Amino acid sequence: MPAPLRLDDLRADCSRCVGLCCVALPFARSADFALDKPGGVPCTHLRQDDGCGIHAHLRERGFPGCTVFDCFGAGQHVTQGTFGGRSWREGPEVAGPMFAAFTVQRQLHELLWHLTDAADRAATAPLHDDLHAALDDVRSLTDLPPAELAPLDIDPPRRRVDALLTEASRLVRAPFRGPDRRRADLVGARLSGSALRGADLRGALLLGADLRRADLRDADLLGADLRGADLRGADLTGALFLTQPQTGAARGDSTTRLPARVERPAHWA
Numbered sequence: 001m002p003a004p005l006r007l008d009d010l011r012a013d014c015s016r017c018v019g020l021c022c023v024a025l026p027f028a029r030s031a032d033f034a035l036d037k038p039g040g041v042p043c044t045h046l047r048q049d050d051g052c053g054i055h056a057h058l059r060e061r062g063f064p065g066c067t068v069f070d071c072f073g074a075g076q077h078v079t080q081g082t083f084g085g086r087s088w089r090e091g092p093e094v095a096g097p098m099f100a101a102f103t104v105q106r107q108l109h110e111l112l113w114h115l116t117d118a119a120d121r122a123a124t125a126p127l128h129d130d131l132h133a134a135l136d137d138v139r140s141l142t143d144l145p146p147a148e149l150a151p152l153d154i155d156p157p158r159r160r161v162d163a164l165l166t167e168a169s170r171l172v173r174a175p176f177r178g179p180d181r182r183r184a185d186l187v188g189a190r191l192s193g194s195a196l197r198g199a200d201l202r203g204a205l206l207l208g209a210d211l212r213r214a215d216l217r218d219a220d221l222l223g224a225d226l227r228g229a230d231l232r233g234a235d236l237t238g239a240l241f242l243t244q245p246q247t248g249a250a251r252g253d254s255t256t257r258l259p260a261r262v263e264r265p266a267h268w269a
C-alpha cells in the first residue's frame with residue numbers, strides 16, 4: 001500500500017533535487033530566458049551545489065520563465081526516488097537516462113495534479129472510484145525504474161485521465177451554466193468584470209486578456225494560456241485545473257482570489 005499522496009508531493013522541492021530543470025530542459029533566448037541553452041547542458045547560473053546563482057534576481061536578470069516553471073514535484077521524485085539520490089553530475093550514463101525520465105515524470109506528475117484536483121471535490125462524488133483508480137495507476141507509473149520510465153508512452157494514460165477530467169468538469173460546472181469558451185481565441189480580449197463562473201475555458205487563448213475583477217469561480221482553466229492576462233481583482237475561487245505556471249505567467253495582485261491549492265506567485269504585488 002503506497003503512502004497517501006500529499007499535495008506537497010506535487011510541488012517542486014528544489015532542495016531535494018539536483019537542478020534538473022536547469023540542465024535537462026532547453027532554453028530559447030526570448031523574453032522568458034536571457035540566453036540560448038540546449039537540453040542536457042547546465043545553465044551558466046547553476047551553482048555546483050545545484051542551487052541557482054541568481055535565484056533572487058531572476059526577473060531583473062531576464063529569466064522570468066524560470067520563476068513560472070513548475071515541475072509538479074517531478075524533480076525531487078526523479079532525484080530521490082527514481083535515481084535513489086544520484087546526480088547527472090556522475091556522468092553521461094546517469095545524466096541521459098535521468099533527463100529522459102524527468103521529461104516523462106513531469107508529465108505524469110501534472111496528470112496527478114489534475115486528478116487530485118478533481119478527486120478533492122464533493123461534486124465529483126459519482127466519479128471518485130474512477131478518479132482514485134486512475135490516481136493509483138498513474139502513481140504506479142511514476143514508480144517505474146528509469147529504463148521503463150523514459151520510453152513510456154504517455155498518451156494512453158493521458159487519454160484516460162482527460163476523459164475523467166472532462167466528466168469531472170461537467171459535474172462541477174453544471175450548477176452554474178457558464179459560457180462555453182473552450183479553445184476560444186480570446187487574445188487581448190476585454191473581459192474585465194465578466195461573469196465567467198463555471199465557464200469552460202479549457203485550452204482558451206487568454207494571452208494579455210483583461211480579466212480584472214472577472215468572476216472565474218469554478219471555471220475550467222485546463223491548459224488555458226494565461227500569459228500576461230490581467231487577473232487583478234479576479235475571483236478564481238474553486239477554478240478547475242489551474243496550475244502554478246499558469247498563474248505565474250499572468251498578472252495578479254493581493255486582491256486576486258485563487259483556489260486554495262494554488263499559491264500566490266511571489267512576484268504579484
Ligand code: SF4
Nearest residue numbers: 012014017021071075
Ligand atoms: S526540476 Fe523541479 S525540483 Fe528540480 S530544480 Fe527544477 S523546479 Fe526545482
